Amino acid sequence: MKKYIYIIPVILLLGACKKFLTVEPKLNVDQSQAIVDAGSAGTATNGLFNTLASSGYYGENFPAISYLAGGDIQWTGSQSDASDINKHLTSSTNGYILTAWTTIYETISQANYIIADVPKVTDPLFTTATRNQYLGEAYFIRALAYFDLARGWGGVQLILKPTTTPADNTGIPRSSLADTYAQVLKDLNTAETLVPSAVNRNRVTQKTVWALKARLYLYTQQWALAEQYATQVISDATDYTLVTPYSAFFANNAVATKESVFELAYTVSNTNGHSTWWLPPALGGRREWAPNTGLVALLNNPAIGGNRSALIAQTAPPGNLWYGQLYYRQPLGTDPAYVIRIAELYFIRSEARAEQGNLSGSLADLNAVRARAGVPASTAATLSDLLLALEKEREVEFPFETDRFFNLVRTGRAQTVLSLPDTHLYLFPIPYSQTLVDPELAGANANPGY
Incomplete structure (x- = not known):
């Protein structure tokens, strides 16, 4: 049987002063010869990273939705979609929302093909270590994609198998948020057994997996596990440290410094927008x-x-x-696009420690990041003071990364800090075009309030 990738319509943003939208049609692309040997498996995995780094995902669109909605960034152009996100007037027809949604699912689709087909390759040049690396990276990237869908849209449809015909992967109901996060953890557990242990800041290693696990456990309020996995990364001070001064991780064309746990690399032919x-x-x-x-x-x-x-x-x-x-x-x-930095692991451990009553340990982690920034040590002494101090520290540590809005939503503070009229704005709308073609996303299944 030939294999087909079912491409969801993707909106691309073009133009200079106003919005021009090009909608790519639904296509069935012949993939029957896509992954047949070690070389094509490597090509497929590189393609998966390229989609993760594309303008629709970490190369522009998904982080932009977060910081445009986070209250610290102003929109100075004329594009209504970006302006609406900035003003918390986002609708289900917003092009930025559709682009992010479809590109994340495209990333998942590519990961599904690698997970399904790489184990079948019989090429004698395909070593077990390389095979496991490609598989582990596909599981990790699928986990990251579902994590991002969960924090942006709540529980979503879990598509875990390749689409071999246009009729495949239809009629799948939305999962709960808990079940979506459970799938993220399942994929991370699998990835952890497959990826190498050696440090690589542009690919997936065991410590990359541990870092995302720490973030996941923070979002699910499993404080002891969040602390455990954050510590496992922080403890490797040889490979991961808060570089000084703050700008050292990005200034003077720096790349892949000890600050980065996972960053995406770009070139003149594959650019970060x-x-x-x-x-x-x-x-x-x-x-x-x-x-x-x-x-x-x-x-x-x-x-x-x-x-x-x-x-x-x-x-x-x-x-x-x-x-x-x-x-x-x-x-x-x-x-580069910075997906996970070591500073975040300090914040995760600080919050996890505070929630478990270890206020002195929490303060030590918070002040480690403040010391790197050259600011006086915090004297926060209570749980509420520490949580507020962490919120404010994240604001100036990650203002142009994918953090501010999601962090405020996670802590239930977005409505207060951003003066939101209603908590339905904590989730992005399901794109209208998707509700038209999939009843599992329409009506009562859509996110309320849009």
Whole structure:
């Protein structure tokens, strides 16, 4: 039987000053010869990483949804979809939402093919170690994709097998949030047994798996396990450390520093789209995403932002416009995407320790990150004070990464901090086009309020 990939319609964002949407049609792509030997298995796995790093996912769209919704970034352009997310007026027809949703499911689809077909390859040149690495990476990336769907949309449809005909993988009901997270953990457990132990910041290793497990256990409030897995990564001080100063992990064209647990690499032919949106025209960008005045004040405050002020810069007079410079490299678009940094593991362990009553240990982890930023040590002494201090520290540590909005939702603080009119905005809408073709996503099955 020939194999087919069922491609969901993907909206691509193009144009200069306003929104132009190109909708790719549903296609059945012949994949009958896709994975037949060691070489094609490697090609498929590289393709999986490319989709994870694409503009629809970590290369632009998915992080943007998080920080545009997080209250610290202003939209300075004219595209209504981005503006609506920024103003918490997101609708089910929002192009950014559709692009993220479809690209994440495309990532899952590619992972499913690798998981299904790589074990069948009989190529004598295909070593067990390489086979296991490809399989482990597919399981990890599928876990990350379902984790991102869960924190963005809640419980989702769990598609775990390849689509060999257009009729496959239809009629699958949405799973609960708990079941979606359970699938994430199942995939991570499998990946952990397959991937290598040697450090590689651009591929998946055991410590990459442990780091995502720590994040998962934080989201599911399993504090002891969150602390355990965060510690397993932090304890490897030879390979992972808070580099100093803060800018050392990204400035001067740095890549794959000891700060990074998992970062995605880009080239001139496979670019990261963030710099186009952050940089001003004089540097080749469009500056349609910019730090708002509140964030600028925080980052420039020596007692709060410290040396994290390196994240922002200002254009020359008479404009004097602030812009983000986490993504800045030339050729444009060759910046890494930071998926997991060691600073996050310190925050995870700090929160987990606080929730278990270890306030001194929690404070030590929080202050380790503050010391790296060159700010005075926190004196938070109660659970509530520590949790609030962690919230504020994340705000200035990860303002241009995929953290702020999801963290506020996870802690139940988004409505208060962002002045949201209703908690239904904690979840993104199911894309309208998907509700039209799949009744399992429509009506009562859709996210409420949209």
